[in-house]
Amino acid sequence: MGRISGALNHDHAEKRQRLASSLAQVILGAQGKHLSLKDLASAVKVDPGTLRHYFDDRAGAVRAAFESLLPHGEVQKARAAELATLPAKKGLTTLLERITLAWPHALGGMHAAGFVEGMTDPELGQAYVSTMLEPTIDAVERLLVAYHARGELQVPDARVGALALLSPVLIALFHQHQLSGRRCRPLDLAAFLPAHLEGFFRGYAPKKSLA
DSSP: OOTTOOOOOOTOOOHHHHHHHHHHHHHHHHHTOOOOOOHHHHHHTTTTTHHHHHHSSSHHHHHHHHHHHHHHHHHHHHHHHHHHOOHHHHOOOOHHHHHHHHIIIIIHHHHHHHHHHHHHHHHHHHHHIIIHHHHHHHHHHHHHHHHHHTTOOSSSOOOHHHHHHHHHHHHIIIIIITTTHHSSOOOOOHHHHHHHHHHHHHHHHHOOOOO
């Protein structure tokens, strides 16, 4: 008996997930360079029709690639959560050093791809925010809440604090790497991180009691 027209193969979901994971690695390696559907298909050694079969179109393929990174993001969130056991300064220093070290590799490519795709397609922008950017911000928020609860920092709004901590670092990394700013205005990241953290801790230091 032949397969019913329109029915999916029994291993459709598994093959789709494998393709999505392979596409994610290609997109990360492109470091923000726009890849056409044909480029993506060639990189994972299938024809464009195969990608259309599993993902409908290029946007669907990129969205699935982003979503395939969620498990990796959960692992990184768990690693970040462990830093709550450290003193605040040590924990946040370790977090920013990890981001800086990972940026020239997959991490920078991940965020570069998210920005490039998100700026041209609102749906892909939402996919990037929900699968990559927000989990990163959320992990920092949780750390700040823990340090606030212990009285090491005074952070009345953890989301504002997380953005204040992360934003200068992400801008500096984009500037130096994806935008090649190190060629015209190099930045000593090893000196930048402690200077940035010193200002952050001054701004969020616990207020002295008036009693």
